[in-house]
Amino acid sequence: MTARSLLPVVGIARSTYHYQLKSMKRPDKDAPLLELVREAFENSERRYGYKRIHLELKSMGVRVSAKRIMRLMTSHGLVPLFKSAKRYSSYKGELTKAPKNLVNRDFHAERPNMLWVTDLTEFSIPAGKAYLSPVIDCxxxxxxxxxxxxxxxxxxxxxxxxxACSTLKDGEKPIIHSD
Incomplete structure (x- = not known):
């Protein structure tokens, strides 16, 4: 069987077949860059990721995008030995369980001091930022x-x-809703 008889069976145009043959014979345009990336990666004792490799090449005067380096490294298995250290965060998760949503988006009250809503609003003013924290009676x-x-x-x-609590009369216990 010849390629000419197989192409209609496979569903590939003859021109596509010949284009792919020619492109396979062309030299790899990333080969010189890959050598530089490999060299920088090995010099870092396989520790640098694509961002640091990009900086290394940039300092050598090689102008290439970080994304191109990332694609080259992943396609050729150039993965750092250690994952990068996690950044510090003081957030330790929720300390207490969130209270139940008693309002369920029904912000109507039948009497005063039954349901209050509150939020914090930021304003930009010429002197800087100001913050308003109101309590509204629904x-x-x-x-x-x-x-x-x-x-x-x-x-x-x-x-x-x-x-707000100083305005309450004896026996009044409003639900306070805040997001």
Whole structure:
């Protein structure tokens, strides 16, 4: 069987077949770059990833994109021996279980001091940033209390809650909703 008789069976055009034959004979355009990447990788004792290799080549005067280096390294199995160290984060996860959502997006109240909503809003002003922390009564939409500060901290939120709770009468226990 010849290639000419197989091409219709496989569903490949004759021109495509000949184009692929020619392209397989062409030299690899990435071969010189791959040698530089391999050399830099080996000099780093197989520790550098594509970003550091990119910086190494850039310092040598080789202008090539980091993505091209990444593709070359992954296609040729040039993987660092150790994964990069994780960045420090002070976040330790949720300390307590989140409270149940008692409101379920129904922000209507039948009487005052039954349902309050609160949030923190940032404003950009000429002097910098200001933060507003209000409590709104869902009965009439009026603010119960608010605090304004230059930092979105616990003092701002706690001050607002203290002021709002001081307006309550005996026996009133509103649900406070915040996102």
């Amino acid at each position: 009965y009439d939409g009026m603010p119960v209390a608010w605090t304004i500060g230059t930092s979105p901290n616990a003092e701002l939120a706690n001050g607002m809650l203290t002021d």
